[in-house]
Amino acid sequence: MVDVTVIGGGLAGLACAQALQARGLTCVVLEASDGVGGRVRTDRIDGHLVDRGFQVLLDAYPELPHVVDRSSLGLRPFIAGAHHRTRDGWSRVTHPLRHPVRAIMDRIGGSMPWSDARALAPLAWRAWRSGALPALGASSAHGLLVNAGVSEATIDSFLRPFFAGVFLDPSLQADVSAFGFRFSMFARGRATLPVQGMGALPVAMAARLAAGTIRLGTRVRAIDRSGHGWMAQFDDGAMASRVLVVATDGPSMRAIVRSLPERPWCSTMQFTFDLDRADAPRAMLEPILFLDGISRGPVNHAAAVSVVQPSYAPDGRVQWSANVVDPAWLSHTDSTLETAVREQLCGWFGSTAPQAWRLLHAQRVIHALPRQHAGDRPPEGTASPEPGLVLAGDQVGDASINGAMASGRHAAALAEQALSG
Ligand SMILES: Cc1cc2nc3c(=O)[nH]c(=O)nc-3n(C[C@H](O)[C@H](O)[C@H](O)COP(=O)(O)OP(=O)(O)OC[C@H]3O[C@@H](n4cnc5c(N)ncnc54)[C@H](O)[C@@H]3O)c2cc1C
Structure with a gap:
């Protein structure tokens, strides 16, 4: 039995576990997937670092110094x-x-x-x-x-x-x-990219936890009250603790904590292209964001990410990330979207070159960010719905990297209160 079980090894769960251990409490993080980071992960594909959806790390985020040594991330700015x-x-x-x-x-x-x-x-x-x-x-x-x-x-x-x-x-x-x-x-x-990809942020956060804190490949199926605490049930066992922190994404949280109100989500799709630097239109080789200001196609924002952070592509190659956020465009199939993306990029750079770019990866993220219109944010008190049960993550806080980490730290403070109450 540990003091606190944290469900979810995304930024919120990791920030929570760090803050719990800093308070001298014992905890375990149960993570369903094969790695930490949740929505912030990076894959290596054909020598490229490809983030799971275009993301940037804003180096002014006030939570960053609490969870990581920023200088260890090798940040390069746009x-x-x-x-x-x-x-x-x-x-x-x-x-x-x-x-x-x-x-x-x-x-x-x-x-x-x-x-x-x-x-x-x-x-x-x-x-x-x-x-x-x-x-x-x-x-x-x-x-x-x-x-x-x-x-x-x-x-x-x-x-x-x-x-x-x-x-x-x-x-x-x-x-x-x-x-x-x-x-x-x-x-x-500044908007920045880490030298090992955005996924380096949660990896660095996890490295600060005591050995054995994180248990990967452990999807919690249900939670129950048990004696003076809570029980988290997973396929090959259960974990008892006095306090339970649920730090999953929204849909998974609602599957576990049924009383949580539903919140609308925003989706996105990233098309990642690999091209020869020698063939790249010069106009696109600037470390800056490119925006569509005339709504002439699916791409809203794009960037030559390897021009910002050279480690994202092998020598001589360019990684170009083109991103769709408009729900009307997102309702199209992947292949229709890809054709329209290439056509739009030809219009942008005045050449037919984008038709020949190699598609490295296409990634649709359905539950990318909770919508943040006025009134969408859950009311005060949502983070502690029952004694000994605490909720964390961008679902209950501000929907951003900073918000997820802040909600994790806040959850640790609520967990400590519950333990001493
Ligand atoms: C494409 C994209 C672009 C973004 N761009 C930016 C950006 O530029 N800047 C910014 O600040 N923010 C950005 N965000 C938002 C930011 O990434 C998220 O707000 C933040 O990562 C959410 O972290 P979290 O810990 O709350 O949730 P998650 O990252 O979703 O972590 C939840 C974890 O819980 C695990 N889990 C789920 N169910 C279970 C279960 N039953 N048992 C055990 N584990 C479970 C999941 O596997 C996951 O690891 C972006 C998000 C996306 C997807």
């Missing part, structure tokens, strides 16, 4: 900004505080009106300084931007696709506080 495809071609927006010279040049040659730059500047300044944004009387990201004076044209051509890539939701209806947090993380820090 240019802070994005190229966005407009009706007149590519236009670039860069972070004025990080890349001041580039930002001025982009402003002069770019398509964003000065009035929009003037409306966004005070938001960026506030986000940089305080780590949040004022709601400006709005309940959604779109309302906040409109009330700040940003034009619909700039919202549609730049901010909508940018934040569609963040929330995996093109509606821009995210709750203002979730939007403000992400806006401030981009204002304060």
